[in-house]
Amino acid sequence: MKTLLSGMQPTGTGMLHLGNYEVLKSWVQLQNSGEYECFNCIVDWHALTADFDKKENMPEKIFNVAAEYIAAGLDPEKSVIFIQSDVKQHAELHLLLSMIVPVPWLERVPSYKDKLEKLGLDSYGFLGYPVLQAADIIVYKANLVPVGKDQLPHLEIAREIVRRFNFLYDDIFPEPQALESYVPYIPGTDNRKMGKSYNNYILMCEDEDSIVRKIMGCFTDETKLRRGDPGHPDLCPVYALLKIYAPSETDRIKTLCEAGDREWGCVKCKKLLVSSLLETLKPFRERRNELLADKEELRKILKKGGEKASERAESTMREVRQAMRLW
Numbered sequence: 127m128k129t130l131l132s133g134m135q136p137t138g139t140g141m142l143h144l145g146n147y148e149v150l151k152s153w154v155q156l157q158n159s160g161e162y163e164c165f166n167c168i169v170d171w172h173a174l175t176a177d178f179d180k181k182e183n184m185p186e187k188i189f190n191v192a193a194e195y196i197a198a199g200l201d202p203e204k205s206v207i208f209i210q211s212d213v214k215q216h217a218e219l220h221l222l223l224s225m226i227v228p229v230p231w232l233e234r235v236p237s238y239k240d241k242l243e244k245l246g247l248d249s250y251g252f253l254g255y256p257v258l259q260a261a262d263i264i265v266y267k268a269n270l271v272p273v274g275k276d277q278l279p280h281l282e283i284a285r286e287i288v289r290r291f292n293f294l295y296d297d298i299f300p301e302p303q304a305l306e307s308y309v310p311y312i313p314g315t316d317n318r319k320m321g322k323s324y325n326n327y328i329l330m331c332e333d334e335d336s337i338v339r340k341i342m343g344c345f346t347d348e349t350k351l352r353r354g355d356p357g358h359p360d361l362c363p364v365y366a367l368l369k370i371y372a373p374s375e376t377d378r379i380k381t382l383c384e385a386g387d388r389e390w391g392c393v394k395c396k397k398l399l400v401s402s403l404l405e406t407l408k409p410f411r412e413r414r415n416e417l418l419a420d421k422e423e424l425r426k427i428l429k430k431g432g433e434k435a436s437e438r439a440e441s442t443m444r445e446v447r448q449a450m451r452l453w
């Protein structure tokens with residue numbers, strides 16, 4: 127059976143938005159296919175690369191992500207759900223790998239160059255971000271990593287590191303491959319891609335009033351000025367979201383909108399989106415709140431996941447130490 131490793135950072139408040147929800151749904155599908163052994167990691171050390179000076183409570187963010195993972199369908203009985211910092215072997219392997227990674231490999235990574243310019247991040251830890259990510263993956267000898275396009279350069283580095291390790295020491299690690307599963311594009315309320323840093327997001331746990339407010343204020347097709355003007359659904363973020371949350375209605379709506387039907391304006395689309403979103407998210411929100419109401423139980427689940435992960439990681443590390451002729 128192939129091993130799959132996925133990871134998300136507990137950044138910001140740790141509350142995930144609809145874009146993250148689609149990613150999670152694809153992970154849940156992979157889990158439920160029964161074809162893979164799944165490790166789902168909450169990468170809190172990675173979150174520190176950008177948030178090292180934000181002293182909000184990290185445990186709260188981690189609990190939030192964990193509750194949302196599980197409420198979205200990741201199942202601790204089927205997947206190993208754990209916190210990166212509960213498995214110290216990630217740090218040990220990161221250190222050992224750092225001995226064989228040439229700095230220019232890391233300086234070439236687009237996310238490094240980008241953030242160095244935009245955020246002025248120039249720490250040692252940030253440069254080493256892809257090395258830690260490689261350690262996350264290969265410490266489980268994972269074959270597959272479900273990622274978006276933005277992560278492909280990190281995966282390429284992980285493969286280069288594996289090749290170098292296997293050549294220098296012993297042939298221990300498989301080369302991890304990216305698994306680009308289909309995740310639909312989720313626009314934010316301003317019609318840019320939904321993202322944490324744009325303030326255009328709808329949270330998975332957003333309350334009813336705020337869903338209504340955000341959707342009613344959402345951009346639509348800018349060329350459709352009045353009811354009765356023909357619209358372009360493919361330019362409209364409300365329509366893009368309807369395709370996901372009310373798929374059975376979209377053919378009909380597309381025809382009405384394109385024809386500039388006088389009875390069917392943007393407000394009707396928005397109201398339909400509000401009711402479909404509320405219906406979809408309600409069970410999720412309830413389950414999430416239930417999980418968060420019992421943090422002790424949640425901690426237990428994560429601890430158990432951490433133990434399973436550690437066992438596997440330690441078995442790899444034994445091979446690594448031996449291959450490198452360490453103690």
Ligand code: TRP
Binds near residue numbers: 172280
């Ligand atoms: N870099 C990933 C992101 O920002 C997070 C991450 C860290 C990750 N380690 C990982 C993803 C290992 C997949 C596998 O999304």
